[in-house]
Amino acid sequence: xxxDNSSLFDYDAVFIGGGGAGRAGAMYLRKQGKKVLLIDRxxxxxxxxxxxxxxxxxxxxxxxxxxxxxxxxxGKLWWPQFDxxxxxxxxxxxxxxxxxxxxxxxxxxxxxxxMDYILDHEARIREPNVVxxxxxxxxxxxLVVATxxxxxLPPVPGVGLKGVFTYESLIEQxxxxxxxVLVIGASxxxxxxASFFNACGCETTLVDRVPFLTFLDDEVRDYVIHxxxxxxxxxxxxxxVQEIMGRDxxxxxxxxxxxxxxxxxxxxxxxxxxxxxxxxxxxxxxxxRGTNCEIRVNSRMETNIPGIYAxxxxxGPPMEQWKARKSGIVAARNILGQTTELRFDLYPEQLxxxxxxxWVGLTEKQAREKFDDVRVLKMGIKDANxxxxxPMAERMMLMGHIYPEKTGFQxxxxxxxxxxxxxxxxxxxxxxxSFSYLAYLMEKGLTxxxxxxxxxxxxxxxxxxxxxxxxxxxxxSPQGVNA
Amino acid sequence: xxxDNSSLFDYDAVFIGGGGAGRAGAMYLRKQGKKVLLIDRxxxxxxxxxxxxxxxxxxxxxxxxxxxxxxxxxGKLWWPQFDxxxxxxxxxxxxxxxxxxxxxxxxxxxxxxxMDYILDHEARIREPNVVxxxxxxxxxxxLVVATxxxxxLPPVPGVGLKGVFTYESLIEQxxxxxxxVLVIGASxxxxxxASFFNACGCETTLVDRVPFLTFLDDEVRDYVIHxxxxxxxxxxxxxxVQEIMGRDxxxxxxxxxxxxxxxxxxxxxxxxxxxxxxxxxxxxxxxxRGTNCEIRVNSRMETNIPGIYAxxxxxGPPMEQWKARKSGIVAARNILGQTTELRFDLYPEQLxxxxxxxWVGLTEKQAREKFDDVRVLKMGIKDANxxxxxPMAERMMLMGHIYPEKTGFQxxxxxxxxxxxxxxxxxxxxxxxSFSYLAYLMEKGLTxxxxxxxxxxxxxxxxxxxxxxxxxxxxxSPQGVNA
Numbered sequence: 001x002x003x004d005n006s007s008l009f010d011y012d013a014v015f016i017g018g019g020g021a022g023r024a025g026a027m028y029l030r031k032q033g034k035k036v037l038l039i040d041r042x043x044x045x046x047x048x049x050x051x052x053x054x055x056x057x058x059x060x061x062x063x064x065x066x067x068x069x070x071x072x073x074x075g076k077l078w079w080p081q082f083d084x085x086x087x088x089x090x091x092x093x094x095x096x097x098x099x100x101x102x103x104x105x106x107x108x109x110x111x112x113x114x115m116d117y118i119l120d121h122e123a124r125i126r127e128p129n130v131v132x133x134x135x136x137x138x139x140x141x142x143l144v145v146a147t148x149x150x151x152x153l154p155p156v157p158g159v160g161l162k163g164v165f166t167y168e169s170l171i172e173q174x175x176x177x178x179x180x181v182l183v184i185g186a187s188x189x190x191x192x193x194a195s196f197f198n199a200c201g202c203e204t205t206l207v208d209r210v211p212f213l214t215f216l217d218d219e220v221r222d223y224v225i226h227x228x229x230x231x232x233x234x235x236x237x238x239x240x241v242q243e244i245m246g247r248d249x250x251x252x253x254x255x256x257x258x259x260x261x262x263x264x265x266x267x268x269x270x271x272x273x274x275x276x277x278x279x280x281x282x283x284x285x286x287x288x289r290g291t292n293c294e295i296r297v298n299s300r301m302e303t304n305i306p307g308i309y310a311x312x313x314x315x316g317p318p319m320e321q322w323k324a325r326k327s328g329i330v331a332a333r334n335i336l337g338q339t340t341e342l343r344f345d346l347y348p349e350q351l352x353x354x355x356x357x358x359w360v361g362l363t364e365k366q367a368r369e370k371f372d373d374v375r376v377l378k379m380g381i382k383d384a385n386x387x388x389x390x391p392m393a394e395r396m397m398l399m400g401h402i403y404p405e406k407t408g409f410q411x412x413x414x415x416x417x418x419x420x421x422x423x424x425x426x427x428x429x430x431x432x433x434s435f436s437y438l439a440y441l442m443e444k445g446l447t448x449x450x451x452x453x454x455x456x457x458x459x460x461x462x463x464x465x466x467x468x469x470x471x472x473x474x475x476x477s478p479q480g481v482n483a
Numbered sequence: 484x485x486x487d488n489s490s491l492f493d494y495d496a497v498f499i500g501g502g503g504a505g506r507a508g509a510m511y512l513r514k515q516g517k518k519v520l521l522i523d524r525x526x527x528x529x530x531x532x533x534x535x536x537x538x539x540x541x542x543x544x545x546x547x548x549x550x551x552x553x554x555x556x557x558g559k560l561w562w563p564q565f566d567x568x569x570x571x572x573x574x575x576x577x578x579x580x581x582x583x584x585x586x587x588x589x590x591x592x593x594x595x596x597x598m599d600y601i602l603d604h605e606a607r608i609r610e611p612n613v614v615x616x617x618x619x620x621x622x623x624x625x626l627v628v629a630t631x632x633x634x635x636l637p638p639v640p641g642v643g644l645k646g647v648f649t650y651e652s653l654i655e656q657x658x659x660x661x662x663x664v665l666v667i668g669a670s671x672x673x674x675x676x677a678s679f680f681n682a683c684g685c686e687t688t689l690v691d692r693v694p695f696l697t698f699l700d701d702e703v704r705d706y707v708i709h710x711x712x713x714x715x716x717x718x719x720x721x722x723x724v725q726e727i728m729g730r731d732x733x734x735x736x737x738x739x740x741x742x743x744x745x746x747x748x749x750x751x752x753x754x755x756x757x758x759x760x761x762x763x764x765x766x767x768x769x770x771x772r773g774t775n776c777e778i779r780v781n782s783r784m785e786t787n788i789p790g791i792y793a794x795x796x797x798x799g800p801p802m803e804q805w806k807a808r809k810s811g812i813v814a815a816r817n818i819l820g821q822t823t824e825l826r827f828d829l830y831p832e833q834l835x836x837x838x839x840x841x842w843v844g845l846t847e848k849q850a851r852e853k854f855d856d857v858r859v860l861k862m863g864i865k866d867a868n869x870x871x872x873x874p875m876a877e878r879m880m881l882m883g884h885i886y887p888e889k890t891g892f893q894x895x896x897x898x899x900x901x902x903x904x905x906x907x908x909x910x911x912x913x914x915x916x917s918f919s920y921l922a923y924l925m926e927k928g929l930t931x932x933x934x935x936x937x938x939x940x941x942x943x944x945x946x947x948x949x950x951x952x953x954x955x956x957x958x959x960s961p962q963g964v965n966a
Contacts, residue, residue: 027953055875058942062880066552067561077577078550078569086561094560098884101870108870321941329952348940356877358940387584387591392538394839394915395878397545401581430916432877433944437920440937454923457831457841458804459541461916469812470510 019047021312022146025328158244430461502530504795505629508811641727913944
C-alpha cells in the first residue's frame with residue numbers, strides 16, 4: 001500500500017496532533033494508501049474531545065437535564081423528594097473511569113488503519129520537511145500542524161488562586177465539593193457548565209462583561225435566559241470581574257457593573273473566556289499567525305510555507321468538531337493533489353443550558369435586515385393556562401404534561417415571496433441531531449413548500465414540517481397571517 | 484372569504500371526523516378561503532392522537548425511559564435505590580389531566596381558522612352531497628370521510644373479561660394496579676406498552692403468534708429483543724393465545740407453542756392486534772371497501788362515488804399521523820381542483836421499546852436481494868470490555884459511561900458502485916427526528932459522498948455523516964473493507 005514516491009521521504013505526510021483534525025486527516029490519507037505518521041504529545045489520540053471537552057461536556061449536560069427532571073418533578077409520580085446538593089466529583093470520576101476506554105477505542109481505530117503513530121512525544125519541526133521527535137529525525141512529503149488550542153486565562157487578579165478552574169483543570173484537579181460557584185463567560189462552554197453546577201445544587205452565578213447570548217435570536221435568548229433564572233441561577237450581564245479574592249483559595253469575587261462595585265461570595269470560579277491556539281510549534285519557521293496566535297491558512301488549509309498545512313482549532317474559530325475533522329480531511333485531499341476547499345457558509349450551531357438549543361441560518365433581526373418580507377412561525381407557550389400546542393415529543397412529554405410552559409420554544413423564518421427558509425431555531429430536546437441535515441437542506445435552497453411536503457415522524461421534536469405545512473397552505477398576504 | 488359557488492351548497496366541503504386527516508384537510512381548504520364544516524361525534528377534535536394514541540403513547544414511552552434509567556442507575560451517583568413497583572394509574576391520571584388542555588389548544592386552532600364546526604354529533608350521509616347531523620340537513624360540494632379506526636379485538640375466548648384492555652380502554656377504564664401483564668401482539672403498539680409495563684415493575688410477558696419484529700433489520704431486531712429480555716421481559720414468539728381465563732376477571736392465559744399448551748398467570752391482558760377502519764358511515768352508499776372494512780380510495784383520495792373522498796386511518800394502513808395529515812390535505816387539494824397524489828414510496832418509521840428505534844429504506848436482507856454490492860457500516864458495541872466507539876450523544880451519555888453496551892446500535896447500508904444510501908437504522912435516543920429529513924434526502928437520491936460532506940452537529944446521535952465519511956474515504960474494494 002506504499003505509494004510511488006515513498007522512497008523520497010520517510011512518510012507522505014506527518015500529522016502533528018491527533019485530535020479531531022489530525023486524526024481525520026491522517027485516516028483519510030491512510031485509506032488512500034499513503035504512508036502516514038500521526039504524532040501526539042499526549043498519551044492518547046482524540047485531543048481534548050475525549051479528554052475534557054465534548055465527551056465531558058455532554059455527560060455533564062445529560063446529568064444537568066436528569067437533575068433538572070429530579071428537581072422539577074420532585075414528589076410527583078415516582079420521583080422522590082429532591083432538594084439536596086449532588087456531589088460533582090463522582091460525576092467527574094465516572095467520566096474519568098470511562099475515558100481510558102474511549103482512548104482505547106480511538107487507538108484501536110488508528111492501529112487498524114495501518115498508519116504509524118507516536119504517542120507521548122513532543123514533535124519539533126526543524127524545517128518544512130523534517131520533524132524531530134525524541135532522538136528521531138523524520139522526513140515528510142507534507143506536514144499538517146493540528147496542535148489544537150487551550151483554554152484562555154484572562155489576566156484577572158487572583159486567577160491563580162486555588163478554586164479557579166477552566167474546563168481543562170476542573171476534570172483533573174477538583175478535590176473538594178463546590179458550594180458557591182461563579183462562572184465567568186456566558187459562552188458555549190460557560191452556559192452549560194453554569195447549568196450543570198446549578199442543577200447539582202450549587203449556588204451559581206453567571207457573569208459576563210457583555211449582554212448574554214446575543215448570537216441567539218432575541219426570543220430564543222429570552223426563553224433560554226428565563227429558563228436559567230427560573231431554575232435559580234443568578235445572572236449578571238454587562239458586569240466586569242475586577243478581582244478574584246481569597247487568602248490561598250477563592251473566597252469571593254469583586255465585580256463592577258455600571259459605576260457600582262460589589263462582592264459575591266464564591267468558593268469556586270469557573271472561567272470560560274475563549275481559547276488560545278497552540279501554535280508555538282511553528283513560531284521559528286516564519287509561518288504567519290493572527291492576533292490570537294492562530295495559524296493563518298487559506299481555504300485549502302495551506303500556510304504561507306509550502307508543504308506546511310494546518311487544521312483544527314490551531315487555525316482559530318469556530319472551535320467545532322466538524323470544522324476540525326473537515327479541515328483535516330481538506331488538508332489531506334490537497335496533499336493528494338485533489339484541490340479541495342473548506343467552506344464556512346452555513347453551519348448548524350448548538351448551545352446547552354438544561355435545554356438543547358440548536359439553530360441554523362439567520363435570527364429574526366438579521367433576516368429583517370436582509371429581506372423585506374420575513375415571515376415568522378413559532379411554537380411554544382408562555383403561559384400554561386392559555387390554550388396552545390406545546391412542542392412535545394421524546395423527552396418533552398413529562399415536562400409537557402406537568403409544566404407545559406417549560407417544554408420548549410421554536411421558531412422558523414422564511415422569505416415571503418420565494419418561500420426560502422432563512423432561519424431555524426429550536427429550544428427543547430430531541431431536535432439537535434436534525435440540524436445537521438437541515439443545514440444541508442438550507443444550503444441547497446430549502447423552501448417552505450419542500451418542507452411542507454416532507455414526511456414527519458410524529459411526534460417529532462422539530463415541528464418545522466408541520467409549521468411549514470400551515471404556511472404553505474396560506475395564500476400570500478400583505479397582512480402576514482403566518483406571523 | 485366565501486367562494487363564488489357558495490350559494491349552490493351550504494358548504495364547499497364537509498369533513499366528517501376531526502382527527503389528523505379531517506382537521507388537516509379542513510384547515511387547508513379553509514386557508515384557501517373555502518367554506519368548510521368539520522364534524523366530530525366525539526366532544527373534541529384531534530381524534531385518537533390526543534385522546535389515547537400518540538400523546539399517551541409518547542408520555543408512557545418517556546416514563547418507560549426515565550424508569551429504565553432509575554432501574555439501570557439505581558444506587559449510582561444521585562440515583563436512589565429503586566426496586567419497587569411504580570403505580571400506573573397516576574401516569575394515566577397525569578395524561579388525562581392535561582388532555583382537556585390539549586383538546587382546548589386544538590379547538591382554539593379550529594375556531595381561529597374561521598371554519599364552522601360541530602362537536603358531539605353523529606353525522607349521517609344521506610346522499611353524496613347531503614349530510615344530516617342532529618335535526619339539521621347540510622349540503623356540501625364535497626364530502627371527506629375521515630372517521631378513523633378503532634382497536635381490533637380478536638375473537639379469543641375470554642376477551643370480554645375484566646382486566647382485558649386495548650390502548651383505548653386502558654386509559655378510560657383501568658381501576659386497579661396491574662401486577663402481571665400479558666401483552667398480545669408485538670406490534671408498534673404492543674412493544675412500547677409492554678416496555679412501559681415492564682419499566683413500571685409489572686411482571687410482563689409479550690406474546691405473538693409470529694416471530695417478533697420481522698419488519699426490522701435482523702441485527703436491529705436482535706438488539707431490540709436482547710434489550711427487552713435483558714430488562715426482565717418474558718418473550719414468547721410463535722405462540723398462540725388459546726383462551727383468556729378467569730371467573731369474572733382475568734386470572735391467567737392459556738397459550739400454545741408448537742404442540743405444547745401452557746398457562747401463564749396474569750391479572751391484566753393488553754391486546755394490540757391491529758385496527759379496524761370505522762367505515763360503517765358509508766356502508767349504505769355503495770362506497771367500495773376492502774376486506775378489513777377500509778374505504779377504497781385512489782391516490783387522489785377519491786372513493787368510487789363522485790364527491791365522496793376518504794382520508795386517514797379509515798383508508799387503511801399505514802396508520803401513521805403523517806399519512807392522516809397528508810391524505811387530508813391531498814383530498815382538500817383535489818377538491819380545489821389541484822390534482823394531487825399521495826405517495827407511499829419511502830417514509831421513515833419508528834418503534835419504541837425503552838429505546839427509540841427509527842429506520843428508513845431497506846433492511847440488509849432486502850438490500851442484498853436487490854443489489855449486488857451492498858456495503859454495511861455499523862456502530863455500537865456488544866461487549867463493554869472490547870474497545871470500540873459507542874454512539875453517544877444527548878441522553879446516551881450516562882448509559883454510555885455506565886453500560887456502554889446498552890448505548891444503542893446503528894447501521895447504514897449503501898450500494899457500492901453508486902454510493903447510494905439504501906437503508907438507515909438507529910436504536911438509541913435523539914436521532915428519531917432526523918429520519919424525517921433523511922427520508923426526504925433518500926428520496927432525492929442521497930449518496931455516501933453527499934452525507935460525508937455534511938456538517939455534523941457533534942456529538943450527534945445519528946452518526947451517519949461520520950460513518951459516511953469513513954466510507955467515502957475508502958477506495959472501492961472487492962474485499963468490502965467497510966463491512
